[in-house]
Amino acid sequence: MEVKKALTVFHYAEKIKSNLILAAKLLESLGKIKQEDLAGAEKMFVAYLSTLISEVNIAANASGVKEFMDVSAKLDEAVEQTL
Numbered sequence: 001m002e003v004k005k006a007l008t009v010f011h012y013a014e015k016i017k018s019n020l021i022l023a024a025k026l027l028e029s030l031g032k033i034k035q036e037d038l039a040g041a042e043k044m045f046v047a048y049l050s051t052l053i054s055e056v057n058i059a060a061n062a063s064g065v066k067e068f069m070d071v072s073a074k075l076d077e078a079v080e081q082t083l
Contacts, residue, residue: 046082
């Protein structure tokens with residue numbers, strides 16, 4: 001049973017890692033957006049992070065790994081700082 005849990009945790013960790021890399025690229029591109037388009041771009045970025053938070057919460061529930069909730073809390077902080 002430990003192998004199954006390890007595979008589940010690995011699967012979710014890799015999925016979250018990929019999405020965090022995408023979020024970092026999106027954040028980087030926010031600095032290059034025209035001022036008149038920035039408000040909409042920030043809203044889309046927040047929507048992306050909110051979706052990622054949902055995925056992280058699913059990972060936490062499915063795996064029982066507390067650290068996923070720490071990731072969720074950090075993403076919540078990022079959303080608050082973006083608004």
